Amino acid sequence: MTANRRSRNITEGVARAPNRSMYYAMGYKRSDFANPMIGVANGHSTITPCNSGLQVLADAAVAAIQAAGANAQVFGTPTISDGMAMGTEGMKYSLVSREVIADCVETSVQGQWMDGVLVIGGCDKNMPGGMMGMLRANVPSIYVYGGTIKAGHWKGKDLNIVSVFEAVGEFSHGRMTEEDFCGIEENAIPGTGSCGGMYTANTMSSSFEALGMSLLGSSTMANPDAEKAESTAESAHVLIRAVKNDLKPRDIVTRKSIENAVALIMAVGGSTNAVLHYLAIAHAAGVEWSIDDFERVRKRVPVICDLKPSGKYLATDLHRAGGIPQVLKILLEAGLIHGDCMTITGRTLAEELKDVPAAPRADQDVIFPIDKALYREGHLAILKGNLSPEGSVAKITGLKNPVITGPARVFDDEQSALAAILDGRIVAGDVMVLRYLGPRGAPGMPEMLAPTSAIIGAGLGESVGLVTDGRFSGGTWGMVVGHVAPEAAAGGPIALVHEGDSITIDAHRLVLQLNVDEAELARRKAAWQMPAPRYTRGVLAKFYKLAASASRGAVLDDF
Secondary structure (H helix, E strand, C coil): CCCCCCCHHHHCCHHHHHHHHHHHCCCCCHHHHHCCEEEEEECCCCCCCCCCCCHHHHHHHHHHHHHCCCEEEEEECCCCCHHHHCCCHHHHHHHHHHHHHHHHHHHHHHHCCCCEEEEEECCCCHHHHHHHHHHHHCCCEEEEECCECCCEEECCEEECHHHHHHHHHHHHCCCCCHHHHHHHHHHCCCCCCECCCCCHHHHHHHHHHHHCCCCCCCCCCECCCHHHHHHHHHHHHHHHHHHHHCCCHHHHCCHHHHHHHHHHHHHHCCCCHHHHHHHHHHHHHCCCCCHHHHHHHHCCCCECECECCCCCECHHHHHHCCHHHHHHHHHHHCCCCCCCCECCCCCEHHHHCCCCCCCCCCCCCCECCHHHCCECCCCEEEEECCCCCCEEEEECCCCCCCEEEEEEEEECCHHHHHHHHHCCCCCCCCEEEECCCCCCCCCCCCECHHHHHHHHHCCCCCCCEEEECCECCCCCCCCEEEEEECCHHHCCHHHHCCCCCEEEEECCCCEEEECCCHHHHHHHHHHCCCCCCCCCCHHHHHHHHHCCCHHHCCCCCCC
């Protein structure tokens, strides 16, 4: 079978003469129609540094595709800058953009009968959105991550975007000079690339190596470095081979490969958002995967990388230490991942890792062997209890106080919660409850990096709990629990919390408990009324109508 097995539907035969005329207008020759049509989903945008360096990668992909004798078809995908939208109404559109990106990829690939697609993305939702679109279309595909930002510097200290969010809290509480505050603000981000710690973008891109849908070693490269463009060209060549062999995403993304990806996320100390996104990716792949599967993997995979936000190093440091291939080889040698899973190269994961050393290098302290793991079990825990019967997500490693019981401080929006922190109205022992911020409630399930960073900056990171049906940034750490399901807008128990109620967060027993008797909760439930939707037109109204529970990935096609 020829490599243009799909595009021939739009280019061959007498009836397709008008179709070919459109191609001639773009410089195609008749001989080109025998060659495959390869989509390049270009996420380039000058909205954010995460995506402003992608054009050079798209150019490298196009050149490699054309050099291989195929036809490159470039189309755009949108992005939202989480870092810029954070703490504003704009953050409601972040998770929405995941679905829009997935729709863009699926629609372009299917509508134009593309034979394969290379997706390039940078900011957080670009990765799951692109992967979901690739899986829906199920044509030979590869994901190219735009690369990470390098560290910023101020007075000899390495900086990243979270440094600025935390500086807000420190400066507001008189714990930082104006000179240092402005210096951090102006120097935290030195150039292009996605946020530098093991935050959401780097978590998802790293996991795609384990999933088999990105080239090994590609996810921890810095965007400005020449090797990133070279890796993109190599990705294009690998994709052309996959097109010829008809190797499709659903041949690669299976229950076992998702388990590999989640194991990698645990090992590197990745973002809580990965839980939401892998539920959605599994749904797009038609793979059975539930929120409880994350807990199963967590219990057997240790954290072996010392990476921000809770650790010391950035993704560029991980790259110099051996990158994701080194982490995967350690997990493979320990029997913690499946080496027989297929990758986009046509080789198994074990075959791809054959030449990687079994142990980390002695001259680095970013990656550790299993017997010297930073934490014996994974960090992303699923907490349940009467406050989150469908589950909630928390990072539980590295907490000095893994159990807290305290009075609820209830807020129905992020802005009032942030103001309470900055004004000094939140004190040690409080448990903040931020609700009506879930998939349907906000709508869009915004991230709570501004309030969580303000808590850290105020020096309350180890003594104040925070519970929300919204999400957290990959840069969040502390006694925080998100993705509470069912959400408040669906009448979940979090909607029934009153100011001053006792709440327990127990990271040892994985319990999230509202310490109010069942009879009282039943009375509150009977009196509760569903609030009117905040939006009745446009994309947020559609998201409100269609979004599934966070425990099912907040997807829009869970029919």
